[in-house]
Amino acid sequence: MDLLFVADPLGTFKTYKDTTFSMMREALARGHKVWACEQSDLVWRRGARVVARSARAIALTGSSGKDWFEVLAEREMALADAHAVLMRKDPPFDSEYFYATHLLQQAEREGARVFNKPAALRDHPEKLSILEFPALIGPTLVTRDAQAVRAFHDEHRDIILKPLDGMGGMGIFRVGADGLNLGSIIETLNAHGTRTVMVQRYLPEIAQGDKRVLLIGGKPVPYCLARIPQGSEIRGNLAAGGKGVAQELSARDREIAETLAPVLAARGLLLVGLDVIGDCLTEINVTSPTGFQEITNQTGCNVPALFIDALEAAIAA
Template structure:
């Protein structure tokens, strides 16, 4: 099969931990052809089809640094490959949004796109949890500073986060004393111009912010607990968290087995749930990661499970 990965520049991949690379490596092992482009290479012209201009066909070398060579470069209509994998990293900004519309047009022309573009649009990673209140901690989403202050007055220890952040960026904790709450609201809320998510602080973060992967509606049996280090409240690996693979708990499975089939039915082949204690904090659908960390520590081959599910979806 021919697989087109729409992703960040190949030269920026950190192959020792990159999940997209793990997908490519497993697909190549099975003999599939690997093509790649960046979102800005997607073009639609009236009378034609959505095309990846100058897409590269790559061969994996097995070298950690010079990990690929370019076998060919060509304009490729997305409907002419077997699958398009949208793997552009967050943030979900306007350009990402526009790219999903081009991918939806490609679907109308016959392309198979994973994750489904309309599902990407309908599941912003922080707001998607609102549909499942039974699995989340006390939460408010608002542009009103007074609402934030009232939430703090009720819960006393809170987390504030922007809706478009990634890797733990822009996350603040305000404890009972309310120290710097006004300044943090000003920073995130921008005078009422920016919507903010506020949640009650979950002490179980000390045990890790768990990334639970769901592939084809089924949970990977191990998660990656990202444990804050030093004085940090954030467990994100990008913020210095330590990743420790662990088997899923009974609660983890309950959450994943409930959400998995629902999200898979909407065209989300791959989902990354963020779970702290017994609460879902995010539903990641743009470019879920942690394949290699889970595989390296647990021995469970996540990339193999993913390509199995992809092949099944295309059968």
């Protein structure tokens, strides 16, 4: 099958940990043809179909550096001519990403099979999607209003504030009972009332890790990746220096995963990354979930194989 990956520039991949690379490697090992393009390559014109103007068929070289791939062919490709299109552009979910989902949705109208489904990508912003499942989350506030944030702090005393468009732990602040710098942090994040922020009660279980629980094809992967903060850092994100430790799902992890898996799969989300701290769901990641290689290397559970299995089944359905 021809699989077209819409991704970041291939030369930027850190192949020792990149999840998209692990998907490509597994697909190639099964005899599928892997094509790659960038979000900027997507083009539509009246009277024609959505195309990737510079789709490249690739093979692996065995190198772990920037030359990890070789280009076998390069051409314009209509997305509907691929057996599957995988949207794997990393965040941020900015205007260009938003526009790309509309081009991908047009490609769907022309017959393309896109994973994750473009409309579902738009409908599930990664911070706000948890609001649909209040029984699974901790105390949470979404607001622009500084006084509402202060009242939330008065109630819970130890809180986390974060922007709705952040990634990799960027822009996350903790404010303890003394309220030190709360005003300045609010001003920084809400830009004097012009930007919406999320505020949550601090969960001390973060010391045991911010767990990434993967859902593939409507089923939980049996292992998660606990991203454990290091030193004085409060963030477990690997991009912020957290240590990734794979571990079996706890009973609560599985409960959360099995509650969400069928709901999200029915909406066209083949791959989802849930973030869980302690007993609480904190985010639902749908744009470009990661963690495949860390879990596979530490447990022997072949997560890329589980994903390609689910992709092949979805294409055949």
